[in-house]
Amino acid sequence: MPLQTFDNLPEDKRQRIIDCAVDEFAQHDYASASISKIVAKAGIAKGSLYQYFNDKTDLYTYLLDLVSQTKAKMMAKAFRQENRMPFFESLLALFSVMASFELQYPKLAKIGYKATSGKSPLPEDLLIKGKQATIQYFVTLINQGKATGEIRPDIDAEIAAFIFVSALSEMGNFVSMKTGIDKNIEDSGKPTPAQLSEIERLYQQVIMILKNGIAN
Amino acid sequence: MPLQTFDNLPEDKRQRIIDCAVDEFAQHDYASASISKIVAKAGIAKGSLYQYFNDKTDLYTYLLDLVSQTKAKMMAKAFRQENRMPFFESLLALFSVMASFELQYPKLAKIGYKATSGKSPLPEDLLIKGKQATIQYFVTLINQGKATGEIRPDIDAEIAAFIFVSALSEMGNFVSMKTGIDKNIEDSGKPTPAQLSEIERLYQQVIMILKNGIAN
DNA sequence: CAGTCACATGACTGATTGGTCATATTATAT
DNA sequence: ATATAATATGACCAATCAGTCATGTGACTG
Numbered sequence A, B: 001m002p003l004q005t006f007d008n009l010p011e012d013k014r015q016r017i018i019d020c021a022v023d024e025f026a027q028h029d030y031a032s033a034s035i036s037k038i039v040a041k042a043g044i045a046k047g048s049l050y051q052y053f054n055d056k057t058d059l060y061t062y063l064l065d066l067v068s069q070t071k072a073k074m075m076a077k078a079f080r081q082e083n084r085m086p087f088f089e090s091l092l093a094l095f096s097v098m099a100s101f102e103l104q105y106p107k108l109a110k111i112g113y114k115a116t117s118g119k120s121p122l123p124e125d126l127l128i129k130g131k132q133a134t135i136q137y138f139v140t141l142i143n144q145g146k147a148t149g150e151i152r153p154d155i156d157a158e159i160a161a162f163i164f165v166s167a168l169s170e171m172g173n174f175v176s177m178k179t180g181i182d183k184n185i186e187d188s189g190k191p192t193p194a195q196l197s198e199i200e201r202l203y204q205q206v207i208m209i210l211k212n213g214i215a216n
Numbered sequence C: 001c002a003g004t005c006a007c008a009t010g011a012c013t014g015a016t017t018g019g020t021c022a023t024a025t026t027a028t029a030t
Numbered sequence D: 001a002t003a004t005a006a007t008a009t010g011a012c013c014a015a016t017c018a019g020t021c022a023t024g025t026g027a028c029t030g
Helices: A004-008 A011-027 A035-042 A046-052 A056-078 A087-104 A106-117 A124-147 A157-179 A193-212 B004-008 B011-027 B035-042 B046-052 B056-078 B087-104 B106-117 B124-147 B157-179 B193-212
Strands: none
Touching (some): A004 A046, A011 A035, A011 A106, A035 A046, A056 A087, A056 A106, A087 A106, A087 A124, A087 A157, A087 A193, A106 A157, A157 B157, A193 B157, A193 B193, B011 B035, B011 B056, B035 B046, B056 B087, B056 B106, B087 B106, B087 B124, B087 B157, B106 B157, B124 B157
């Protein structure tokens, strides 16, 4: 975790450092991301960065925390209401949040994506445990849906969950492919209404397919 | 492409170099993969490697070729028969090939996966074009299915194709998660019959879900 | 034997890396 | 104004990187 000195920093300077670090880790994986380039772009001395963070992994885990906390905030906002929704409404809300996150914070999304798919210094177990945790969340959701009769009882919950997670995690790529949103767009740059409706149509179609299948 | 000298090499030496390079590029992305480590592990001088390949990207693209050619060979074997199968049989065959490839050549699969998801020195356009090409293949397959009445006409072919590709490309991870197959398993190590049947059940379930949906 | 050619070698280069630390600057407190 | 503590700095270090090249080796040819 960052040292106290990092919190004592003036807001704009701290934010600038974070921005530069996010830029770097969004474009390169952990091993290739360069501390030297981060401090150069942020306009601070390398020694300074090492007064804010213990080492490279410290900075990296700080960014991963930023990713999950930002996402968690959006989740909390979306699920503020009754937590017992019909299954497919829950699914819709989940997809909606993931898509919005991807649109609003494409760089943070990229960091998170790299962390789960590529290489990172964290114990590998910890990472796949994270992915398994996501799958497990869907498994319980699906089993609830089975209990309420919304989902066919012969569905293998784990495999269905795996499909959902795959579609979710890859949807970001598809979104940016379709909307042309890319790294040149700054984080927090509000997406246009046209993009939003396109995205909404996208994940509604996805859910429809997962719900009813494609067979005639 | 590799120089002629590489082809002139004695078979075992050439294979040893390929194996070590595959090892390295399967574990690290392009930027992090180390030529020094490859030659050290292969027991050759660094200068020698540069008599076989022009530079790092030359070696890398050679490996990517190896990946796609290996996969293409398996595809050709599976689709030797009549090329106009019912849609869901084609889908089954596709999934089957992808799963077998993942099982038989986990390292090659990992290299290919990194190439599409992570960073590589190739023009980025070329890579996402590759992914889009895969999607396009599914799009035509789906449109054929629509024409024959196998698939509902209101399905958005592109979105459905995206879901298939996502499931396909992530299935490797799921397979290794379920079967415990990992980097410690050598390429070409034949998977056990138990693993094979487990895998078969997996992608049959996946196709069933994509075909009929999960709704009751 | 001499000459030629293909390949093998590893010391070397210049660049870059994560990380350190003595020193300089600034802010706070007395 | 002086002392003390907090922060800023960049030259520096050892390690590593991709890539080069003069030299060496061995096999084939005349």
